[in-house]
Amino acid sequence: MASASAWMRSVTPPQGRSVATTESAAVRWLLVAVAVGFLLLFLLAPLVAVFAEAFSAGLGAFLAALVDPDALSAVCLTLLVAGIAVPLNTIFGIAAAWAIAKFNFFGKNLLVTLIDLPLAVSPVISGLIYVLLFGRSGYLGPWLAAHDIKILFAAPGIVLATMFITFPFVARELIPLMQAQGTDDEEAARGLGATGWQTFLRVTLPNIKWGVLYGIVLCNARAMGEFGAVSVVSGHIRGETNTMPLHVEILYNEYNTAAAFAVASLLAVLALVTLVLKTVLEWKSARAHARPDIATAEEVRV
């Protein structure tokens, strides 16, 4: 109880706020309790449940579920899909941000909205559009069948659906960042005789590196974890077209709960690593933008 009251006293307003612009201690404590309680119930309980269920049948069953050949092939496919989708979307994100942030052109707002489009589409619909395109009765289906090319219910379809879902992630991070940085540094580099590539590699890239990494981390988390879109295009062929989330679903629907949660716990670890990296990168980029030498450069420019 002593620690609880100590915790109550530790709920304080940030420094520099007068009594008139903050709430009484009781209100502050109540609001913090509501917020933390809500998050414990809604966010933390499911996360803890994943690990509790994963080990519910013992460590042996946990390990057995992970070294199962179907589980291993799901891990490999997930890595392959992310290994293709993330680099391509990163290149796209950098190119799109360069064109949008460094130049003025007609229709820029429309282009930014179109880039965000996949975020507004239900994952199931993202899968459906590729079925309509490549399916047996789809627009390209007969041609693909005639040439013996398999896209749907095979790895290429899964990669395409994942690329659609994770399409905006890097671009979204970089466009506002590069817009805020302006074009002065690049123009100075060009004025000093740098080529376009030199300008990009030596001036732009160091300025946006934390933003790029941030985008990659988010893109990768979604690419490895995507379920709805991938489930529509995969065909659920065990050991062949199952990614990790799909393997989790199959095990769960077979009432093999402990094994399902064992594979799910790997994905939960991925999520936790993502959260840690995200926090570190936010901290790094905040520091990079608050660097004193940049401030002086800003003053010199004025």
Next chain:
Amino acid sequence: MKSRLQRRSVLPGFGLTMGFTLMYLSLIVLIPLSGLVLKSATMTWPAFWSTITEDRVLASLRLSFGGALIAATVNAVFGFVVAWVLVRYRFPGRRLVDALIDLPFALPTAVSGIALTAVYAPTGWLGRPLAALGIQAAYTPLGVVIAMTFVGLPFVVRTLQPALEDLDVEIEEAAASLGAGRFQAFVRVLLPALLPSLLTGFALAFSRAVGEYGSVIFIAGTTKTEIAPLVIVTKLEQYDYAGATAVALVMLVASFGLLFGINLLQRWSRRQHA
């Protein structure tokens, strides 16, 4: 040599990056999406109408949109409290709580789905006390709302946080010096200033919840609690491509309407903060 549409610039690479951007955007997003529109254009109006007014489809649309509305409202209330507490107060564990907010983004939806089911099932940690109160959460519409709330939470918190940080303490001091109590200052001064961000977060959470599939289907069960994305999947599995497309088109139009509304809201909130 320079395009008429482009401002004169000493920087190179506009043609290359713009060309690549447009090509990639067309190949991955625009052409596949227009395939959906083309496919639905081949349907006759009566066929389209009879598909989307099937009892089962209507019930699923009602559950998806209604559930999303409730979930976004819950998130608007609790997300506001969470954002407020994170920005305005200092308490032990604040940074940890702040990092945890993004869990629904980072956790794969299938994992959230089975985890929420385990927690809220009648034998689960929270399902058992709820069952003792006579409330069944999992495998009912309530479970659907719980999962939709889970996925939508970060949107409200993350849109409100910067808006709260940007609020000038002087307007609150002015309100206090003019004799407003804390509650009065909150309702008359703070809430109007935060309203655009709150609505944006609400709309983002709603839009995510409407289309959500992975986290919802496990806790929804199968029988009476079918969400619209599940109807699309079921129709696809029965090779009813036209039916799946019709339901998808209804959802797509709603999503784009929401996207348009969110863009307007964001423009409004930027103007408020400018």
